[in-house]
Amino acid sequence: MDNDKVVRVLVVEESLNEAETLNSVLRNAGYAVRPAHAADLEGVAEALEQRPPDLVLCAADLGEPALADVCRAVAASGHRIPVIAVADDYDEARVVEALEAGAADYVGRGHAEHLCLVVARELENVRQRRAHARCEQAWRESEKRCAALLESSRDAIAYVHEGMHIHANPAYLEMFGFTDLEELEGVPILDMVAPSDHERFKEFLRAFSRGEAEGDELELQGLKPDGSTFPARMTFAPATYEGEPCTQILIRRQTSEAELEKKLKYLSKQDLLTGLFNRQYFLEELEEEVNAVLGGGSPGAVLCIEVDNFKAVKESVGIAGSDLVLSDVATLIRQAVSEEDVPARFGDHVFVVLARGRGAEEAKALGERIRQLVEEHISDVGGQSVATTASVGIALVTEHTPSAQEVLGHAELAAEVARTAGGNRVHLHNPVTDEQAGRERDAYWQERLERALAEGGEGLRLVFQPIVSLHGDAGEKYEALLRMIDEDTGELVPPAHFLPSARRAGLMGRVDRWVVSRAIDIVAERKRQGHDTVLFVKLSADSVADPEFLPWLAERLKQARVQGDSLVFEVAESEAVTRLKETKQLAKGLKELHCGFTLDHFGSGLNSFHLLKHLPADYLKIDGSFIHNLAGSQENQQAVKSIADMAQSMGRLTIAEYVEDANSLAILWQCGVNYIQGHFLQEPDESLSFDFGAETVA
Known part of the structure; x- marks a missing residue:
């Protein structure tokens, strides 16, 4: 997910529905909203303390808390957070009053486009302020980091001023046989070079100081105090040490290792x-x-x-x-x-x-x-x-x-x-002419899908990605994912190419039924082969709202003689909120069929856990925005830990998808997440051959 589109919003508003309306405006504008709500100053203070938002949307026509009080509370928190006033009426006097109170701007409640423009401007200001603060912090920390890296580096590094050593790291001292830095300070760099290379070394230094050297490396013989020599490759770079200009010299003794490292680094980037x-x-x-x-x-x-x-x-x-x-x-x-x-x-x-x-x-x-x-x-x-x-x-x-x-x-x-x-x-x-191409692409995919569905799924395929336990459960769990076969190349086409067209064409209900039916057949076949396989299947909003889906599912399971606990159905949290009544009926019906139920993208809503009071979800799939950059984001780690702890207290199991690296896996295990899914384990594949016993983290 694009981090610039993730925005934490605190809405100060008496009505939770009005707050959700404002959040929906931002979601429709493409933002991944992480919402919070406060109806009074105490709630504002609590929200600011727990997780400072990126911006505050405050109803300016409330009696309590007053806009000025909210602005003062935000200022007192020590965070530079823009407050945008929102009200039903819009006139110059109210705008001036809001700005004087400390608001960044004033927007009429019905002016969604104006609100989005103001939000975009203020978020850009926030981004620039944070970038500036990060630069300052990076500058303050750079010398500490450089010093630590210098001391721990396996490469020999020295700093030379006017031909004399002023500092060197332990690896440099060890390379030349010194035991203490004081022994080296003031020693000419020329004493570290074999006499046969003196003239070549001095010529290179003169050319380097004038910016005329051909390259920044020089291969020669290093000289130890006992008179022994060794092959060395010196790399020179202008530097500063304790504020004084100097030259940094890095020496790699074993050139073969450096060449191998360079080759491996290149191969990791190469097709x-x-x-x-x-x-x-x-x-x-x-x-x-x-x-x-x-x-x-x-x-x-x-x-x-x-x-x-x-x-x-x-x-x-x-x-x-x-x-x-x-x-x-x-x-x-x-x-x-x-x-x-x-x-x-x-x-x-x-x-x-x-x-x-x-x-x-x-x-x-x-x-x-x-x-x-x-x-x-x-x-x-x-x-x-x-x-x-x-x-x-x-x-x-x-x-x-x-x-x-x-x-x-x-x-x-x-x-x-x-x-x-x-x-x-x-x-x-061209955004204008290519829009027509987009419409033609919709028509193309619509025709392809309708033809595939009419022909019993010809041209459609399921691929599977394992869902693996972090705590010793070796059961086979996969998510079933839909693909199409490209008619020209035979390649598998990802769903981002054709599912948006399917949604716009009203085909998602039929697509869901094909996926579910195919999943049931696969589970039945796996059972005959002696495998106890559970498949997770996504359902669209069309199927959630379809009163005929549950009777169809019950009949389909009966026909295939498949037990319901072999299937777990996923519904996005946003769809569940929008269609709460229908989702409750679906969850109840799935439970009667002994099927599992999962809330997908969990944690993205205004009050995600409140939703569980209405929906008996077995699994919570943590929203992917929290997993992105997990190792580098303390905030994301805290959010995942909070979701995992709360889920455990409520008897729910958690799944983290989009896991791409070992660092994230370790953090998720520490947070108490139950299952993981992602390319780090395996990319989606047409076979169900993952070794759960070997990969399960006990």
Whole structure:
């Protein structure tokens, strides 16, 4: 989730419904709202103390607490939190009064667009203040961190001023046979170099001090006090020590280790088939690029390059032969880009390029060069000549780019526009014209889904991701996830491509029934094979509101002779709040069928645990925004711990999804979370072959 869109909001309002209405306005604007509510000054003080919000929305027409009192309470908390006054009536006198009371702005209750603009402005101010504070803190802590790193570094590091040592770390002292720093202070650096390298060393230092050295490294023979020598590679860098300018010298004694480390670091970023960067590294670089541009850096662009008619290529020369074609395309892309660009393989036959510092025309020129190179190239695959073309989509990275995911989505949409227009062309994303392409894409997916459902699910697939216990339960639990098969490539298409179209077309109820029916068949087959498998299945709002769903489910379970406890149904917390009556009926019916019930995205609402008084949920799936950056966010850790503790006291089990690293796993175990799910364990797969016994954390 985009952290810039996560916002903690305190609404000071007598009516909980009015508070939720304001939160809904922000959610509809794309914010992931973490809400809190206060009806009096005591509630305001408690909210400010427990978890300071990013902003406060205060009803200005309340009798108590008065807007001025709320503003004073916020100021007294020591946090610079903007207070936005909201009221039914809007006139100049009330605006002036609110601003004088300390409010950042005044908004009419019915003016949702005005509220969103004010919120966006104030959140940007908050972000900038926090960034400034972080910079100051980082500056204050930098010397402490550098000193600690210097002392603990395995590399030998020294600081030299006018040819004399002024400081060195323990590794440097050990390398040259000194026992104490005082022995080294004032010793010329030249005494650490073998006499045969003296002249070369002095020439390099003179050139380095004038900024004329070729590179910053020098390989020579180091000299110990006992006269023995050893091969050393010195790396020089300008530095300061205790406020004085000097030169930092880093010495690596074993060059083979350094080369191996460099090679391993490169391989972790590399796609092994093509030699380009891999998907993960590209996403990291794109995230940094977007942040840099937002911070005032030069704009750039993202190119999405899709090989046309790749299915035909694969059918013609086979999988191994098509891999050779992809390698050729990757080589052509590498030839076209500059050293500053980041070319990567993003999917089976999709490549991306982060083109740094390029505007629209330069990006289009690069896209056209890549397109032309691919068109003119002929691959030799086992004596067979293979020619292909490419569709190139371009999206610009500017100061108005909200997130890395959005600019990547625009580039993918632009590539789709180029492909559907016949391929072998370059298309720059245009929000106006591409909107029509979006409507056409909806129509395409709607037709695909309706055809697939009419043909008994032809073209639909389920993939499975394990849900693993952190506390010794070795039972088989998977979440069943829907995919479609791309008609051109045979690849599995993720649901983000087609489910939004399904929702807009009113097809989600039928899609849910296909998924549930297929899950029941799979559970029945697993049972016959001797496996006690439990599948978690998501339900849409359409199924929650469908009075015929429960009778259909009961009949389907009866037909397959499957016990209800083999299925656990998930409903998003936001849907449960919106359709509380229907969700209560669904949960009650599922319990009668002995099926499990899960609240998904738990913790994202205004009062999540209050919802459990109405819904007998067996599992709570913690909202993914709390799991993102868990290791680096104390706030997220506290939120997860709070949810886990409260769930345990109420007899509910917790699941943390989107777990991507070992650090998060360890924290979740310490927090008392019951189950985990995510790519760290296994990416979704068509097989149900996960070894629960080996991976369960007891």
